[in-house]
Amino acid sequence: MEQNISKNAEKTNVFVYVIAAIAALAGLLFGYDTGVISGAILFIKDQFALSPLLEGMVVSAVLLGAVIGAASSGQLSDRFGRRRVLIATAIIFTLGSIGTAMAPTVAFLIMGRVVLGLAIGVASFAAPLYISEISPIHIRGALVSLNQLAITCGIVLSYVVDYSFAGGQSWRWMFAIGVLPAVTLWIGMIFLPPSPRWLMSRSLADKAREVLSRVRGTSDVSEELTAIQATLREESGGWKELFQPWLRLPLFIGLILGLFQQITGINVVIYYAPTIFEFAGFTSAAVAILATAGVGIVNVLMTIVAIKLVDRVGRRPLLAVGLIGMAISLSVLGFAFSLPTLTEALKWIAVGSLMLYVASFAISLGPIFWLIIAEIYPLKIRGRAMSLATMFSWICNLAVALTFLILIQKLGRAGTFWMYGAICIAGWFFCYFFVPETKGRSLEEIEEHWHSGKSPRELGK
Numbered sequence: 001m002e003q004n005i006s007k008n009a010e011k012t013n014v015f016v017y018v019i020a021a022i023a024a025l026a027g028l029l030f031g032y033d034t035g036v037i038s039g040a041i042l043f044i045k046d047q048f049a050l051s052p053l054l055e056g057m058v059v060s061a062v063l064l065g066a067v068i069g070a071a072s073s074g075q076l077s078d079r080f081g082r083r084r085v086l087i088a089t090a091i092i093f094t095l096g097s098i099g100t101a102m103a104p105t106v107a108f109l110i111m112g113r114v115v116l117g118l119a120i121g122v123a124s125f126a127a128p129l130y131i132s133e134i135s136p137i138h139i140r141g142a143l144v145s146l147n148q149l150a151i152t153c154g155i156v157l158s159y160v161v162d163y164s165f166a167g168g169q170s171w172r173w174m175f176a177i178g179v180l181p182a183v184t185l186w187i188g189m190i191f192l193p194p195s196p197r198w199l200m201s202r203s204l205a206d207k208a209r210e211v212l213s214r215v216r217g218t219s220d221v222s223e224e225l226t227a228i229q230a231t232l233r234e235e236s237g238g239w240k241e242l243f244q245p246w247l248r249l250p251l252f253i254g255l256i257l258g259l260f261q262q263i264t265g266i267n268v269v270i271y272y273a274p275t276i277f278e279f280a281g282f283t284s285a286a287v288a289i290l291a292t293a294g295v296g297i298v299n300v301l302m303t304i305v306a307i308k309l310v311d312r313v314g315r316r317p318l319l320a321v322g323l324i325g326m327a328i329s330l331s332v333l334g335f336a337f338s339l340p341t342l343t344e345a346l347k348w349i350a351v352g353s354l355m356l357y358v359a360s361f362a363i364s365l366g367p368i369f370w371l372i373i374a375e376i377y378p379l380k381i382r383g384r385a386m387s388l389a390t391m392f393s394w395i396c397n398l399a400v401a402l403t404f405l406i407l408i409q410k411l412g413r414a415g416t417f418w419m420y421g422a423i424c425i426a427g428w429f430f431c432y433f434f435v436p437e438t439k440g441r442s443l444e445e446i447e448e449h450w451h452s453g454k455s456p457r458e459l460g461k
């Protein structure tokens with residue numbers, strides 16, 4: 001099997017890596033524009049003398065925008081194509097970055113953040129969608145997960161930029177830097193081909209053949225095209241199809257996986273890391289910044305490990321191991337917080353468990369949610385189905401961000417982290433029973449599997 005993978009890999013056309021890397025800039029922007037606010041808000045708050053309510057609005061406007069963006073663009077990506085939607089997204093990212101950097105008033109700034117959020121909502125599913133449709137089977141997991149790697153790099157980049165401009169309190173520059181990847185994505189996407197699968201779904205078979213030959217580096221693509229054509233014959237397209245009995249299960253799987261990706265608490269750590277380190281007894285701002293950067297870097301490094309493993313060991317084993325790691329680390333963190341005083345050793349146990357938690361997320365739910373939803377839906381309605389799952393995950397993201405501090409008040413620190421830990425265990429069972437192993441299967445084989453009415457776990461057996 002492994003030999004096969006490396007043999008195939010040798011044959012893989014480099015062009016497909018270039019395509020995936022350019023499209024993944026959308027992920028970089030997703031990470032950057034969600035992360036940048038953590039540093040910028042400190043100065044914005046002072047400059048505009050923000051009330052806590054307005055401060056909360058400036059921070060969460062992006063999440064609201066993302067919900068709207070994801071909800072409204074699925075149909076567009078099915079109708080106008082993944083590539084065009086990504087180009088439009090890059091333009092919105094550019095405008096949003098310029099708008100927020102130049103915002104004269106708070107209202108303008110909040111609007112700018114909503115606009116950036118719209119772009120993030122669209123980019124979050126359109127990039128994995130485009131990459132999965134262009135990838136050869138044997139490296140699809142790795143290429144789609146490049147997008148998650150870019151998200152994590154974007155988050156770290158935002159910390160670095162925030163840190164660099166903090167001295168001069170230049171929050172406008174923090175937003176302005178986002179223009180660079182946005183314009184690069186814009187220009188890059190103009191030169192990339194449309195998704196061959198989308199072309200087939202629009203009955204543009206000749207063009208699809210041309211693109212597929214180019215990205216596969218061979219004219220021998222008839223088999224792949226015939227398989228795509230065969231599944232298309234069974235699809236009617238349209239919203240109605242999405243709710244057909246044969247698609248209820250994949251729809252449910254995408255929505256619930258998105259739910260678990262969020263309610264297991266990742267963004268509590270990403271958005272509130274300094275607060276959690278403060279709970280653990282670190283009072284110096286420098287340590288908090290360092291530890292937050294540490295979280296970001298562990299996230300990047302372990303996503304690289306996931307990319308290396310996802311097409312070898314498969315999606316399900318990574319989910320299983322990652323969720324166990326998340327549950328254990330949250331239990332330990334809760335335990336540390338349940339003690340009346342934190343000794344020096346316990347402080348470091350708290351830091352270690354937080355790192356283990358992020359590492360476990362990065363090899364499992366982080367990349368694999370986006371990957372699975374890019375794989376399990378039928379071609380004609382793939383954009384719509386993905387946008388639904390994505391919208392739901394952004395709603396959950398918003399809910400978690402808004403409820404964390406309230407939960408800390410109501411359940412206490414230990415109780416809150418134990419609760420997230422218990423949710424990880426529920427997530428483990430969900431993945432065990434419902435998430436299919438899509439490694440080594442073509443998108444068309446996965447679609448056929450739903451038609452067969454067999455259980456998700458039987459795929460790949």
Ligand code: BGC
Nearest residue numbers: 151152266267270299366367
């Ligand atoms: C999630 C984000 C999260 C990020 C962290 C993404 O897959 O959707 O909510 O902030 O991973 O790496």
